[in-house]
Amino acid sequence: MKTVRFLGFWICLALGLILGALSQRPPAPAPVSAPATAFSADRAMADIAAIAQRPHPTGSAEIVRVRDYLLGRINELRLEVSVRPGEGFWPYGRDGRALGVAAVQNLVGVLPGRDRTLPAILVMSHYDSVHNSPGAADDASGTAAALEIARALKASGPHARDVIFLFTDAEEAGLLGADAFFSRDPSLSRVGLVVNMEARGDAGRAAMFQTGPGNGALVGLFAREAKGASGNSMASTVYEKMPNDTDFTHAVNKGLPGLNLAFIDNQLAYHTPLARPDHLQRGSLQHMGDQVLPTVLALANAPTLPAKTENAIYSDVLGLFMIRYPPVVGWALLVIAAALVGFSAWRALAGRGATGWEIARGAAGLLLTAASAGLVLHLVGRLLMIDGAQRYYGLLTRFDFLLWGAGLLAAATGLGVATAQARGARRIIPAVVALILGGACSLIGGFDPVGLGLGLAASVLAALALGFRTEVLGAWIGGMVVVLLLAVAAQVLAPGATVMLTWPLLVAALGAALVIGVGGTRDKRVAMALTAVVGLLAILSTAQLAAWGAWTFAGVGLMEPAVLAVFAMLAAPALSPLAHDFAATRWAWRAAGVMALVGAALIANAARLGGEPDRPAITQALHVADLSSGKAWRVADLKRLDGWTRATLPDDGGSEPRQQALAPFWREPVWMSETRVVPVASPQLTVTRAEDRLLIRLIPAPGAEQVTIRLRPSAPLSQPRLNGRPITLAAKPGQWSSLTYHAPDPNGITLSFTIAGSGQVEVAALEHHDGWPALAKAPPPKPADLMAFGMSDKTAVLVRAGLSW
Numbered sequence: 001m002k003t004v005r006f007l008g009f010w011i012c013l014a015l016g017l018i019l020g021a022l023s024q025r026p027p028a029p030a031p032v033s034a035p036a037t038a039f040s041a042d043r044a045m046a047d048i049a050a051i052a053q054r055p056h057p058t059g060s061a062e063i064v065r066v067r068d069y070l071l072g073r074i075n076e077l078r079l080e081v082s083v084r085p086g087e088g089f090w091p092y093g094r095d096g097r098a099l100g101v102a103a104v105q106n107l108v109g110v111l112p113g114r115d116r117t118l119p120a121i122l123v124m125s126h127y128d129s130v131h132n133s134p135g136a137a138d139d140a141s142g143t144a145a146a147l148e149i150a151r152a153l154k155a156s157g158p159h160a161r162d163v164i165f166l167f168t169d170a171e172e173a174g175l176l177g178a179d180a181f182f183s184r185d186p187s188l189s190r191v192g193l194v195v196n197m198e199a200r201g202d203a204g205r206a207a208m209f210q211t212g213p214g215n216g217a218l219v220g221l222f223a224r225e226a227k228g229a230s231g232n233s234m235a236s237t238v239y240e241k242m243p244n245d246t247d248f249t250h251a252v253n254k255g256l257p258g259l260n261l262a263f264i265d266n267q268l269a270y271h272t273p274l275a276r277p278d279h280l281q282r283g284s285l286q287h288m289g290d291q292v293l294p295t296v297l298a299l300a301n302a303p304t305l306p307a308k309t310e311n312a313i314y315s316d317v318l319g320l321f322m323i324r325y326p327p328v329v330g331w332a333l334l335v336i337a338a339a340l341v342g343f344s345a346w347r348a349l350a351g352r353g354a355t356g357w358e359i360a361r362g363a364a365g366l367l368l369t370a371a372s373a374g375l376v377l378h379l380v381g382r383l384l385m386i387d388g389a390q391r392y393y394g395l396l397t398r399f400d401f402l403l404w405g406a407g408l409l410a411a412a413t414g415l416g417v418a419t420a421q422a423r424g425a426r427r428i429i430p431a432v433v434a435l436i437l438g439g440a441c442s443l444i445g446g447f448d449p450v451g452l453g454l455g456l457a458a459s460v461l462a463a464l465a466l467g468f469r470t471e472v473l474g475a476w477i478g479g480m481v482v483v484l485l486l487a488v489a490a491q492v493l494a495p496g497a498t499v500m501l502t503w504p505l506l507v508a509a510l511g512a513a514l515v516i517g518v519g520g521t522r523d524k525r526v527a528m529a530l531t532a533v534v535g536l537l538a539i540l541s542t543a544q545l546a547a548w549g550a551w552t553f554a555g556v557g558l559m560e561p562a563v564l565a566v567f568a569m570l571a572a573p574a575l576s577p578l579a580h581d582f583a584a585t586r587w588a589w590r591a592a593g594v595m596a597l598v599g600a601a602l603i604a605n606a607a608r609l610g611g612e613p614d615r616p617a618i619t620q621a622l623h624v625a626d627l628s629s630g631k632a633w634r635v636a637d638l639k640r641l642d643g644w645t646r647a648t649l650p651d652d653g654g655s656e657p658r659q660q661a662l663a664p665f666w667r668e669p670v671w672m673s674e675t676r677v678v679p680v681a682s683p684q685l686t687v688t689r690a691e692d693r694l695l696i697r698l699i700p701a702p703g704a705e706q707v708t709i710r711l712r713p714s715a716p717l718s719q720p721r722l723n724g725r726p727i728t729l730a731a732k733p734g735q736w737s738s739l740t741y742h743a744p745d746p747n748g749i750t751l752s753f754t755i756a757g758s759g760q761v762e763v764a765a766l767e768h769h770d771g772w773p774a775l776a777k778a779p780p781p782k783p784a785d786l787m788a789f790g791m792s793d794k795t796a797v798l799v800r801a802g803l804s805w
């Protein structure tokens, strides 16, 4: 029994974490020789290699090549192919004064079904990339997967209904191709269901992270058909409330049912030059296809599409299979959990294994675990000081250290609370430390109500949970009571979230009921069997929570590392008896301390600045020609200059870089060096009036990838139109409004407003071209530990105009 006391907690924690990590591995890619009806990542890789040779943002020369290639492939597959030119719109920002527009070329390939009147399945991916990223994952992987799915469906067809493959343009510029399709495309009326394939990293398992409304029956079909179905209803519940968007947003806004899948590991390759075909984890692509192909096949042959029913509660279990059930079953599971917890509490109280006070302290102890782990990790988030893309990607270069460091800190905090409770540690020191840490959050980056709140909560909870010895049953049962109450609240407010609460609770409650039910046995074999069951349940619970936690951390952890505290709290009940056993040994404090130190060291390593050759940091420098002042600049929109930008900015006979603004495009100071003026292609910007209309006309220079027009009127402007079409763009006196046009028409764009009375307007336009000006001195090559990001290595041409009336 002594060994169990000593090692049980560690064995279960380690096995749980290992099992959780293993369950997150994607499957092996299927070879080129896989059966014709199967999805093969290796086959799809040929398309990715062809598409993701170079960055291909909307408006670039490269996207024309990609489009031609795709059209060739759609033709080769003998789908009914068409190009859908159109215009897409998306507000940039919430104040109505910034609008993104693109001239888009969506591509459509239809695989005809036997009955063409049936609602069709739309399989969607986007074929543009961001600037400076070849986009092998985002979203050449989705595009190539769609082609491979089309090929496999043909091999097993014909099927009952049409499958429409939509390859959207300008997703990265603001879902503009999807806007054009879902707002105006005539074939939209034929669409009954949408499946979207995306990537926000280039590794890991593909998860179904978002559905359309009324998903119950559809999730049921997905769980049955998809191979290795992954995803959970907590994620989709949270995602709904986040500002993130993909093309699928437009489908949801149209009320269409559907599924949205993405893989999100190794985000250093998200929107960076690292997103090369050879860098992409092929297993991620395989897992995407493994899930989408059988799902689309089943839908294509279903006599009717899944009806809209109540949203399901669902999750994959260690990546092996998916459980799903309606909310009413969620209630039933909670009733079972409540019965098990109630039984344990009753037996413990009756047998004097625990007192009511101990159970109450156990409840406070679990909340203390959540609050103190949350506090520590929130403080870590403050210390990491993410003040922009440079810092964000800097942390991504060593993301695994951050994840494991945060995980160890959370585990150490949990063990610390268990030890303090088991030993009856005094309250005063933890309560004061919590207050100090809560206050410390405000020392970095300004007043921090969240940190202060967590500090206060942890302080109060420490006062409630500590000061007396709490025996194992009290701590165990008290923790489960808290999770039960949280699960009931979630079941009322957001049923999808309960999947992460109810199951860890049920597992812990089962163990507790068995141990307490059999109670104080003298039979050694029974005692051993009970210990084994409790250990096994703890391993399973920890593994599933580690898998959920790691995935959630990849999604939102960089912005708020404290999310991991939730998973530490939920893992606590199943680990509680083992942790309590270990807490009684003289090694407990030392072990928690060592774990916290190792966690902190891993995080400190993750926070180091600078990249490495295989995991570079991002950098940026571009040439800005201000034709209105006759000056030229080399600009780096970074917080901190690195070796390359320090050399590049003054390299063409320029001045030392200093931070200054260049309104209205760089309104906050950025690093700038005045540089040698060289010829650049110039857009023509004119502002005129025709009766009561103000006309802002811009004719882009050849090769312009995108142009942003900004205007600041002195009097209100109304009835905005773009090329004659009414648009939503507020223009208020004294404030800048902005219109960004991607892939602008070479014949020019006209922005017009109605004017009244007298007034004036300042207009400025910034046009982007790929590469440095031909006659500028080429910047030195980037060292291997730096990579271009955003609008780096472009030429921006600034022109101004104005008019009084």
Ligand SMILES: [Zn+2]
Pocket: 126, 138, 139, 171, 198, 199
């Ligand atoms: Zn994307």
